[in-house]
Amino acid sequence: MKLATYRDGSRDGQLLVVSRDLGLAHYATGIASRLQQVLDDWDFLAPQLHALYVQLNTGKAPHAFAFDPRQCMAPLPRAYQCVHATAYLAAPERQYQLHQQPLPASFYTEPQLHGGSSTAFLGPCDEVVVPSEAMGIDLAAGLAAITGDLPRGSTPAQTLGAIRLLMLTGDVVLRQLEQANTAAGHLHSHPATACSPVAITPDELGPAWQEGKVHLTLQLACNGRKLGLCDTGPTMHFHFGQLLAQGCKTRPWQAGAVLGSGAVSHPGASNPQGQTDDWPQGACSIADKRAIETLHQGRTRTPFLRYGDTVRADMKGKDGHSLFGALELTIAAPQEA
Amino acid sequence: MKLATYRDGSRDGQLLVVSRDLGLAHYATGIASRLQQVLDDWDFLAPQLHALYVQLNTGKAPHAFAFDPRQCMAPLPRAYQCVHATAYLAAPERQYQLHQQPLPASFYTEPQLHGGSSTAFLGPCDEVVVPSEAMGIDLAAGLAAITGDLPRGSTPAQTLGAIRLLMLTGDVVLRQLEQANTAAGHLHSHPATACSPVAITPDELGPAWQEGKVHLTLQLACNGRKLGLCDTGPTMHFHFGQLLAQGCKTRPWQAGAVLGSGAVSHPGASNPQGQTDDWPQGACSIADKRAIETLHQGRTRTPFLRYGDTVRADMKGKDGHSLFGALELTIAAPQEA
Numbered sequence: 001m002k003l004a005t006y007r008d009g010s011r012d013g014q015l016l017v018v019s020r021d022l023g024l025a026h027y028a029t030g031i032a033s034r035l036q037q038v039l040d041d042w043d044f045l046a047p048q049l050h051a052l053y054v055q056l057n058t059g060k061a062p063h064a065f066a067f068d069p070r071q072c073m074a075p076l077p078r079a080y081q082c083v084h085a086t087a088y089l090a091a092p093e094r095q096y097q098l099h100q101q102p103l104p105a106s107f108y109t110e111p112q113l114h115g116g117s118s119t120a121f122l123g124p125c126d127e128v129v130v131p132s133e134a135m136g137i138d139l140a141a142g143l144a145a146i147t148g149d150l151p152r153g154s155t156p157a158q159t160l161g162a163i164r165l166l167m168l169t170g171d172v173v174l175r176q177l178e179q180a181n182t183a184a185g186h187l188h189s190h191p192a193t194a195c196s197p198v199a200i201t202p203d204e205l206g207p208a209w210q211e212g213k214v215h216l217t218l219q220l221a222c223n224g225r226k227l228g229l230c231d232t233g234p235t236m237h238f239h240f241g242q243l244l245a246q247g248c249k250t251r252p253w254q255a256g257a258v259l260g261s262g263a264v265s266h267p268g269a270s271n272p273q274g275q276t277d278d279w280p281q282g283a284c285s286i287a288d289k290r291a292i293e294t295l296h297q298g299r300t301r302t303p304f305l306r307y308g309d310t311v312r313a314d315m316k317g318k319d320g321h322s323l324f325g326a327l328e329l330t331i332a333a334p335q336e337a
Numbered sequence: 338m339k340l341a342t343y344r345d346g347s348r349d350g351q352l353l354v355v356s357r358d359l360g361l362a363h364y365a366t367g368i369a370s371r372l373q374q375v376l377d378d379w380d381f382l383a384p385q386l387h388a389l390y391v392q393l394n395t396g397k398a399p400h401a402f403a404f405d406p407r408q409c410m411a412p413l414p415r416a417y418q419c420v421h422a423t424a425y426l427a428a429p430e431r432q433y434q435l436h437q438q439p440l441p442a443s444f445y446t447e448p449q450l451h452g453g454s455s456t457a458f459l460g461p462c463d464e465v466v467v468p469s470e471a472m473g474i475d476l477a478a479g480l481a482a483i484t485g486d487l488p489r490g491s492t493p494a495q496t497l498g499a500i501r502l503l504m505l506t507g508d509v510v511l512r513q514l515e516q517a518n519t520a521a522g523h524l525h526s527h528p529a530t531a532c533s534p535v536a537i538t539p540d541e542l543g544p545a546w547q548e549g550k551v552h553l554t555l556q557l558a559c560n561g562r563k564l565g566l567c568d569t570g571p572t573m574h575f576h577f578g579q580l581l582a583q584g585c586k587t588r589p590w591q592a593g594a595v596l597g598s599g600a601v602s603h604p605g606a607s608n609p610q611g612q613t614d615d616w617p618q619g620a621c622s623i624a625d626k627r628a629i630e631t632l633h634q635g636r637t638r639t640p641f642l643r644y645g646d647t648v649r650a651d652m653k654g655k656d657g658h659s660l661f662g663a664l665e666l667t668i669a670a671p672q673e674a
Contacts (some may be wrong), residue, residue, distance in 0.1 A: 011377055011591070040348055078417045078591065081456040083524065107587050115452025119418040119591040131490065152671065153468060174587060187420065187450050191588035250468060250511060252454040253529035254348070254415065255397060334489065 001053045002198045003028075003165065003303070004325075005035055005073045007123070007184035012036065013073040018198050019056045022325055025067035026056050028123070034126075035076045035199075039256040042164060043150055056184060067197075069325045074121035075184055081257040082118035082193065085111050085243045087140075087236050089187065091265035091283070094291040102218060109196070109245040113236045114173075114186050118258060122194035122249050127332035128172050130191070137174030137305040137331055139194075140263035140285040141220045141313040143232060144169040146199060148213055150253035159244035160212050166194035168313055168324045169216070171261050175287055175304065193260065196313075197325030208318065214237030218264050220284050221312045222305070227289055228282035230264045263288060268295075307333045338383070338390045339535045340365075340502065342372060342410045346462070349373065350410040354386055356393045359662055362404035369449050372413045372536075380483055388526060398520040402470055404534075407664045411458035412504055412529050413483060414537060417523035418594040419455035419530065421508065422448050422580045424573050425479075428602030428620070431628040448583040451523050452537045452544075453508075455595060459531035461662060463511050467528070473512030474642040474668055476531075477600035477622040478557045478650040480569060481506040482577050483536060488591035493578035497587070498550050503542070505533035505555070505661045506597050512624055512641060530597065531555040533650075534662030545655065549576030553660070554600050557621050558649045559642070564626055565619035567601045569652075600625060605632075644670045 002020065005013035006027075015035050031048045032038045038045045055061040086092060089107055096103045106112070121129065130137050148162040170193065170258075177189035177315040209213045238246075243259055264284040268276035277296065283289040290300040290307030305311070314326040339357065343364075352365040352372050353529045368385045369375045420528045421428060424530035426444055459465060467474050483502040487495070499609040507530065514526035539546045543667070545553050552570030556563075575583075580596055601621040604615035614633065620626040627637040642648070651663040 079418060080415045081454065115454070115524055117452070118420065118455075119594055120589065129489070135587070152466070177587065178486060187452055187584075188587050247524075250472070250514065250525050251454060257456055330575065 001050050001201045001323075002204065003035060003049070003075055004067070005077055006071050007073050010267050013077050013221065016067075017052045018067050020022070020324070021321055022198065024056055024061070024064040026052055026061045026064050028052065036256050039146065039148065039164060042255065047104070055146050059126050069197035070125045072125070073123045075165070075199035076121065076195070076256060076258065078120055079118040079256050079258045079280070080254055081246050082116040082260065083257070083260050084114045084116045084190065084260045084292045085238070087111065087238050087243055087261040088263060088265040088287065089237045090235060090267045091263055091285065091288040091291070093267070094288065094295060098291055098294060106217040107239065109244045113243070113247055114190075116190055116260065117192060122192050123194055124195065124197045124327045126194060126329060128192065128194065128329050129332050130172070131334060133306050135177055138173040138175050138286045139311045139329065140173050141218060141327070142169050142171065142172040142261040142263050142284065143167070143214055144258050144260040145244070146245060147253055147254050147259065150244060150248045150257075152248055152250065154245055154248050154251045156212070156241035156245040158237070159248070160241035162244075163240060165199035165203055166202055166214065167199040168315055168327055170194040170311065170313055170327050170329060171260065171263070173285070173287070194327055194329055196327055197309055199280045200324060203227070204323065205317070215337065216315050218284060218315065219314045219316075220282070223310055226282065228256045228264070228284045229282050230266055230281045232264050235264070236261065268292070305331045307331055338387050338461060338538045339541065340372060340386070340412055341404070341535045342412050342414055344410050348415065350414055350664060352609055353404075354389045354393055355404050357541070358405055358658055360533065361398070361401040363389055363401050363588070365389065371591050376483065376485065379592065386628070390587035396432045405593070406534035407462045409462070409534045410460045411618060412502070412657040413458065413593065413595065415457055415534070416455040416593050416595045417482075418455040419597065420584050421451045421453045421527065421597045422575070422596070422599050424448065424575050424598040425578055425600060425602040426574045426629070427572060427598055427604045428622065429634065431625065435628055435631060445574065448580045450580070450584055452525075453597065457529070457651070459529050459666070461532065461534045461664045463531060463666065465529065465531065465666050466570055466669050466671050467511065468671060470643050472514055474537055475510040475512050475623040476648045476666065477507050477508040477510050477644065478565075478664070479508065479600050480551055480553055481532070481595050481597040481620065482581070484581060484590055484594050484596065485592050487581060487585045487594070489585055489587065491582055491585050491590045492583040493549070493576070495579035497578035499581075500539055502536035503539055503551065504536040505652060505664055506664060507531040507648065507650055507664050507666060508597065508600070510622070531664055531666055533664055537660060541660065542608050542654070549578040553652050553654065554652045556653075557619070559623070560646055563619065565601070565621045567603055567618045567621050569601050572601070572603050573598065605629070616643040642668045
């Protein structure tokens with residue numbers, strides 16, 4: 001099942017069911033108007049939405065219309081919790097390598113989690129307004145899960161079973177405001193997260209959803225130039241079930257919480273001399289691209305994002321169709337008051 | 338105006354208007370059923386609630402009933418954002434002093450903010466369930482503001498004007514899980530926040546609300562024994578307007594966000610020899626009480642909280658009446674599954 005939310009002037013928008021090929025949509029009116037309602041009462045409402053989804057896919061939905069991602073808010077425009085994880089370790093390894101340090105051992109043994117902003121996710125085609133270009137504007141592309149209720153102390157197997165929806169995300173990161181990994185620095189340096197047009201139930205991924213990982217390729221481009229073509233499966237060090245279990249170590253989670261994987265990243269490939277000299281899959285953030293350039297050529301060539309720059313993230317299924325719709329974001333200056 | 342939320346089996350409960358003396362309550366039915374609705378549309382709905390509040394205070398509300406804090410959830414049972422600040426610096430100064438270090442200069446110049454859990458606030462008389470006593474269970478008492486919309490870059494004067502409600506809070510802190518102030522440590526060590534029975538509009542404080550600070554005494558007791566009698570005004574290093582302005586430095590805030598002051602604390606009093614040897618106002622957390630004991634007597638005497646311990650926090654107005662109702666929490670072990 002694929003769900004989206006259309007802008008209607010309200011804070012929560014209007015819930016839509018979207019066809020598998022993203023061609024058609026249908027308001028969920030009569031079942032639920034907001035996605036949080038569905039998450040609050042999933043067992044009762046999801047089957048009703050699914051029946052509409054089947055109608056839509058078979059051309060039998062009575063009031064279907066063409067789906068337009070530009071009308072979308074984030075599928076869940078505001079959430080009661082958003083936690084950012086560091087599930088892919090190649091990028092942080094490179095950041096530490098730049099400082100001639102190994103990644104702390106705890107990164108490998110225990111998922112690193114940080115509280116994020118959930119009060120207003122950006123829509124897939126929104127402007128990303130940042131106060132100043134000097135803040136080192138970056139966009140880190142990854143995946144996120146929207147969960148049901150998770151009791152305190154849930155196991156990875158239990159949390160996996162409570163994943164309701166998956167989506168693509170682009171975390172806006174202000175690299176100059178990151179301060180040695182402190183919580184205060186994290187709050188200011190991570191002002192917003194943008195979400196793909198649709199959120200999908202894990203079964204939509206078929207065999208590409210394996211043991212809490214999505215085995216597909218995340219495509220990231222900046223101003224039309226390819227930045228990364230990253231397989232999101234094998235290099236995910238902790239799967240979504242492990243990340244969520246870590247998140248509810250000391251507290252329960254409630255329906256509609258969002259957990260993001262953090263930027264996808266890949267280790268480089270070694271040459272016959274055993275030196276890492278190639279990064280065939282590229283990067284899923286500007287900071288990681290810059291780290292690769294420094295390690296490879298001794299200097300950065302890619303600047304952080306500027307006003308007017310565009311970033312596009314997409315993921316295609318085995319059939320070549322976009323699964324979540326594309327994130328197409330534009331970096332923008334604040335409007336003068 | 339004073340607002341509360343009664344438990345009704347739903348995630349958001351039922352909104353109540355409560356009389357000034359906390360004696361009577363009235364369902365807000367017909368105006369709004371949930372507090373978040375009111376926050377989303379404050380200018381339209383708050384005056385209607387206020388009219389009911391006036392009726393209630395003058396004995397003219399048609400279906401008033403006796404107010405029972407034990408039926409309360411948190412006034413706002415779940416929020417789209419909760420940020421913890423460190424507005425009182427005496428306690429962190431003491432923590433650093435224990436390690437023979439000065440508090441970093443940044444604490445004095447820039448409010449320290451951390452993302453907190455907002456997915457399920459605890460009610461005022463709830464059990465605080467913690468997985469293990471070995472985690473160093475603490476309760477840090479403070480104040481919190483619930484805001485309206487705050488544009489990115491709002492000034493302290495602007496954010497002060499957008500404070501809708503104030504309440505007492507008790508942050509559950511697991512001291513053994515705090516890790517050198519990292520974001521990941523913060524997430525696990527701050528599993529929950531409990532809220533007073535009612536949230537009140539700042540005008541209820543009269544002259545005790547001055548320049549973004551509450552000039553009254555926060556009373557904290559553990560198992561019936563006094564822990565602190567702390568004046569929350571003079572030692573608040575950053576007022577609520579400054580804390581909120583810092584919070585929206587890089588991003589807007591949406592209606593219904595919660596900002597907590599962090600534990601209230603006081604510097605000690607000096608004797609004629611210029612040595613600090615008295616802490617007449619006590620502490621608003623166990624960790625601070627222990628720090629005071631160590632500085633005074635060379636060792637801690639107060640243990641962290643154990644299962645079955647009770648913690649009570651209250652604040653009285655100049656007339657001697659409780660303003661927010663009391664927090665009366667009990668620490669509890671998880672029930673065996």
